[in-house]
Amino acid sequence: MLRKSFLPILLLLCVVCDGKRRWNYEPISVDPNTSDSNKLDIDVRIKRMPRGEFAYDGHVNFNYDVGDDTMIECTAFRSVSGREEDYTALPWGIPKQIYTKFIKDFYQDLIFKNFHSCSNLPTPDNVLPFKRDNYSFVECVVNGDGLPDIVPQGYYKIVATVTGEVEFGFVTISRITDKFMP
Known part of the structure; x- marks a missing residue:
């Protein structure tokens, strides 16, 4: 009898502990900004795709040399309702750091893995120094590489x-929903 009741639990553990991403990602909006559109022009938007998917589409035109005085910082917030006043800060983020550290620590595993198939971003071994170029993003669906496997809705x-x-x-x-497992 113990053997029969143990089998469903074992199967459930195999399905739940397989190390796969357990959530779906739907971009809702993107609002880019720049202080000088002659040196850096950003035009990125959300595009509706077939089968109800959404993707990032657009370009970032770098027309200046990124120097060691360039700092990058990312902050993450979460809301259950999506209302502006409900967002609370999350511990996931990237502290303010020089761009070369950001490239070494996050570019390959987060940026490149999610956008290499739909953009002309440089490969990780050719990203430094960051080159002047018009980087295009065509129907980029984020696959979640470099992000946690389990994320609250x-x-x-x-x-x-x-x-x-x-x-x-x-x-x-973006909106995160639970992925329905087969």
Whole structure:
């Protein structure tokens, strides 16, 4: 009898502990900004795709040399309702740091893995120094690489800020829902 009751528990543990991402990501909005559109032009938007998917689409035109005075910081917030006043800060974030440290610590595992298949971003071994170029993003669906496997449902706001010769960044809001496992 013990053997029969143990089998469903074992199967459940195998399904739950398989190390796969347990959530779906739906971008709601993206609001880019720049202090000098001649040196850095950002046009990124959310595009509706077939089968109810949403993707990032647009370009970032770097027309200046990124120097060691350039700092990058990302802050994350979560809300159950999605109302602006309900967002609370999360411990997930990227502390303010020089761009070369950001590239070494986060570019390959977070940025490149999520956007390499739909953009012309440089490969991790060719990203430093960051080159002047028009980086395009075509129907980029974030697959969640570099992000936690288990995330509570809700609305997430990411505020990315870059300071230096040009100040720019974006605010993006996304909805996370539980993934239904087969």
